[in-house]
Amino acid sequence: MTIFRAPRAPGLRGMVAALRNAAILAATTVLVSACGGGGDDPFAGPLPQLAQAQPATIVNCASLASGFTFASTSVTAASVVAAGTLTNAGQPVAEHCVVTGKMNQRVSAVDGQTYAIGFEMRMPKDWNGRFLYQANGGTDGAVAPATGGFSGGGPLQNALQQGFAVISSDAGHNGSQNPLFGLDPQARLDYGYQAVATLTPMAKALIKAAYGKAPDRSYIGGSSNGGRHTMVAAARYANDYDGFLATSPGFNLPKAAVAQLYGAQQWAKVATDVNNLESALPQTERKLIANAILARCDSLDGVADGQVQDVEACRGAFDLARDVPTCPGARDGTCLTAAQKAAIGNVFTGARNSKGDALYAHWPFDAGIMQTGWADWKFRNSVGSSRDPVAVAFIFSSPPESASVLSNTLGYALNYNFDTDAPKIFATSGIYSESGMSFMTPPNPAKLDALRGRGAKMLVIQGTSDPVFSVDDTMAWYDALDAQYGGHAANFARFYRVPGMGHSRGGPATDQFDGLTALVNWVEKGQAPDRIVATARGAGNAGGVNTEVPADWAANRTRPLCPYPLVARYKGGDKEQAASFACER
Numbered sequence: 001m002t003i004f005r006a007p008r009a010p011g012l013r014g015m016v017a018a019l020r021n022a023a024i025l026a027a028t029t030v031l032v033s034a035c036g037g038g039g040d041d042p043f044a045g046p047l048p049q050l051a052q053a054q055p056a057t058i059v060n061c062a063s064l065a066s067g068f069t070f071a072s073t074s075v076t077a078a079s080v081v082a083a084g085t086l087t088n089a090g091q092p093v094a095e096h097c098v099v100t101g102k103m104n105q106r107v108s109a110v111d112g113q114t115y116a117i118g119f120e121m122r123m124p125k126d127w128n129g130r131f132l133y134q135a136n137g138g139t140d141g142a143v144a145p146a147t148g149g150f151s152g153g154g155p156l157q158n159a160l161q162q163g164f165a166v167i168s169s170d171a172g173h174n175g176s177q178n179p180l181f182g183l184d185p186q187a188r189l190d191y192g193y194q195a196v197a198t199l200t201p202m203a204k205a206l207i208k209a210a211y212g213k214a215p216d217r218s219y220i221g222g223s224s225n226g227g228r229h230t231m232v233a234a235a236r237y238a239n240d241y242d243g244f245l246a247t248s249p250g251f252n253l254p255k256a257a258v259a260q261l262y263g264a265q266q267w268a269k270v271a272t273d274v275n276n277l278e279s280a281l282p283q284t285e286r287k288l289i290a291n292a293i294l295a296r297c298d299s300l301d302g303v304a305d306g307q308v309q310d311v312e313a314c315r316g317a318f319d320l321a322r323d324v325p326t327c328p329g330a331r332d333g334t335c336l337t338a339a340q341k342a343a344i345g346n347v348f349t350g351a352r353n354s355k356g357d358a359l360y361a362h363w364p365f366d367a368g369i370m371q372t373g374w375a376d377w378k379f380r381n382s383v384g385s386s387r388d389p390v391a392v393a394f395i396f397s398s399p400p401e402s403a404s405v406l407s408n409t410l411g412y413a414l415n416y417n418f419d420t421d422a423p424k425i426f427a428t429s430g431i432y433s434e435s436g437m438s439f440m441t442p443p444n445p446a447k448l449d450a451l452r453g454r455g456a457k458m459l460v461i462q463g464t465s466d467p468v469f470s471v472d473d474t475m476a477w478y479d480a481l482d483a484q485y486g487g488h489a490a491n492f493a494r495f496y497r498v499p500g501m502g503h504s505r506g507g508p509a510t511d512q513f514d515g516l517t518a519l520v521n522w523v524e525k526g527q528a529p530d531r532i533v534a535t536a537r538g539a540g541n542a543g544g545v546n547t548e549v550p551a552d553w554a555a556n557r558t559r560p561l562c563p564y565p566l567v568a569r570y571k572g573g574d575k576e577q578a579a580s581f582a583c584e585r
C-alpha cells in the first residue's frame with residue numbers, strides 16, 4: 001500500500017520526508033488498532049468528576065413577585081404552595097414556592113399576535129441544590145406543571161418530590177396559538193431551541209434569588225418532544241447543564257412526522273374505512289403479529305417471558321411474510337392479507353420517496369405492536385389535527401402550508417407528496433431562514449465534545465415499540481456517537497431500550513423507572529448506570545396501573561434496562577425479578 005509518493009531522488013531531504021511519512025503512517029496504525037481497545041486511545045481516559053450538589057433552604061418566595069428582576073422578564077405571581085396541595089403516586093409534594101412569569105413578550109410582524117415564553121418554576125422549601133429544566137412534549141404551547149414527572153410511566157417520585165427546583169415552559173407560544181405559531185419564524189425558533197437558551201440563565205438567577213445561591217448542579221430532561229429538546233441542548237448548551245435525560249426522544253422529529261404521513265398512506269391502502277385507519281390493522285390482528293414475534297424471538301434472551309430483550313437477534317429470526325398466516329380469503333382475525341403484509345412491511349422498512357430514498361429510519365418488530373398507544377400514533381395522530389399533519393404543514397415546512405390545511409388534515413396526510421413536499425423540511429424560504437430540520441434537531445448530534453469534556457453525562461431511554469419515534473433512529477445516533485468516540489461513548493452517554501414499551505410509557509412492558517436518580521448518581525457520584533431497574537405497573541401500582549401488563553406476569557415484575565448494545569439475558573432464578581438477568585452481549 002502506497003499512501004505517499006516516494007522521493008524522486010534519494011538524499012537527506014528525501015529520507016527525512018520518507019521517515020516523517022512513515023511516522024505518520026505508524027501513528028495512524030496505532031490509532032486504528034487502539035479503537036479495538038487499549039493502547040494510546042484518545043477517548044479511553046477518565047473524564048472529570050463533578051462535585052455533589054449541596055442542599056439549602058429557601059429564603060425568598062412571595063417577595064420574588066416584585067423583588068426579582070431579569071432582562072426581558074416579568075414575574076406575574078409568586079406564592080407558597082403548602083405541603084400536600086400536590087400529590088404524586090399517593091404521596092404528598094412538600095412545601096414549595098411557585099413562580100410564574102414570561103420572557104421576551106413581543107408582537108409578531110407576521111401574524112399580529114402577541115407571543116411570549118411563558119414559564120412556571122417550582123422551588124422546594126428544602127432544596128437538594130439541583131436545577132431541572134423540564135422540557136415538555138407535543139408541539140409545546142402549555143406550561144405543564146413544573147413537577148418533573150416525565151421519566152417513564154407513572155413515576156413513584158417526581159423531581160419536585162426529590163428536592164429539585166424545576167422550571168417548565170410553553171416554549172414561546174400559548175395553546176390557542178397551536179399549531180399556527182409555526183407561521184411566525186421566531187416562534188419556530190423558540191420552539192426549536194431558543195426558549196431553552198432564553199430561560200436557562202433566568203431560571204438560575206431566580207434560584208439564586210430564592211435560595212441565596214445558584215444551583216450546584218443543573219439537569220435537563222423530558223420525554224418525546226421534551227427528549228428532543230434535551231438532545232438539542234446536549235449539542236447546543238452543554239456548558240449550561242451537567243446531566244441530560246432524554247426519554248422517548250423525537251430526535252429527527254420533522255422526519256418522523258413525515259414518516260407518520262407515509263404510514264397513513266400505507267394504512268389507507270388496506271383500511272376498510274379510511275376515516276378509521278385502525279381498520280387497516282385492528283388490535284386482534286396486531287396481537288396475531290405480536291404472538292408470532294414472541295414465538296420466534298421471546299426465548300432468544302434465555303426465557304419465554306413475553307419480552308423480547310434481544311432486539312438484534314429478533315431482526316433475523318422473525319419474518320412477517322413467513323411467520324404470520326396469509327389469509328386464503330377474507331380477513332377473519334387469524335391471518336393477514338398479502339396487501340396488509342405489504343403495507344406493514346412498507347411502514348417497518350421506513351418511509352421512502354418514489355426513488356426509494358429513505359426519508360426516516362426503519363423500525364424493529366416487537367410485541368408492543370399490540371398496545372393501544374401504538375394505534376393512537378399510527379392511525380390517529382398521523383392524520384389528526386393536533387400532531388403530525390399540522391406540525392409538518394405549519395411548523396416544519398418552509399414555506400408553511402396554507403392554514404386551510406387545518407380543516408382537512410386527513411386529506412393533507414393522504415395527499416402529501418414524498419417527492420415534492422418532503423424536501424420542505426430541509427428548505428428555507430423568505431422569512432423562514434432556518435429549515436425545520438435545522439431548528440428542530442441537534443447540530444452535529446454525534447459530536448458532544450463539550451458535554452463529555454466537562455464531566456457531564458447523558459441518558460437516553462426509549463421503548464422498542466415506540467410508534468412515532470423509531471428506536472432504530474436513536475440507535476443509529478448512538479452508533480454514530482460511539483464511533484466518534486472510538487467505542488467509548490458509554491463513558492459519558494448511554495442508551496437503553498425498553499422492550500414492549502410504546503411512546504413514553506405503556507405496552508406489555510416494565511415502563512416504570514427512575515432515570516433521573518440514575519443520572520444524578522452518575523454525574524455526581526461517578527456511579528455509571530450499568531443497569532437501571534424498571535418495574536411493571538401491574539395491579540396496585542401507586543404510580544397508576546398499566547392495563548397492558550399481561551395477566552401472566554407478576555404485577556410488580558422487574559427487569560434491568562441494559563445499556564445498548566448489552567441485552568438483559570436470563571441467568572436463572574425467579575423469572576419475575578431483575579436480579580435473575582445479566583446485561584450481556
Ligand SMILES: [Ca+2]
Nearest residue numbers: 298303305307
Ligand atoms: Ca424473553
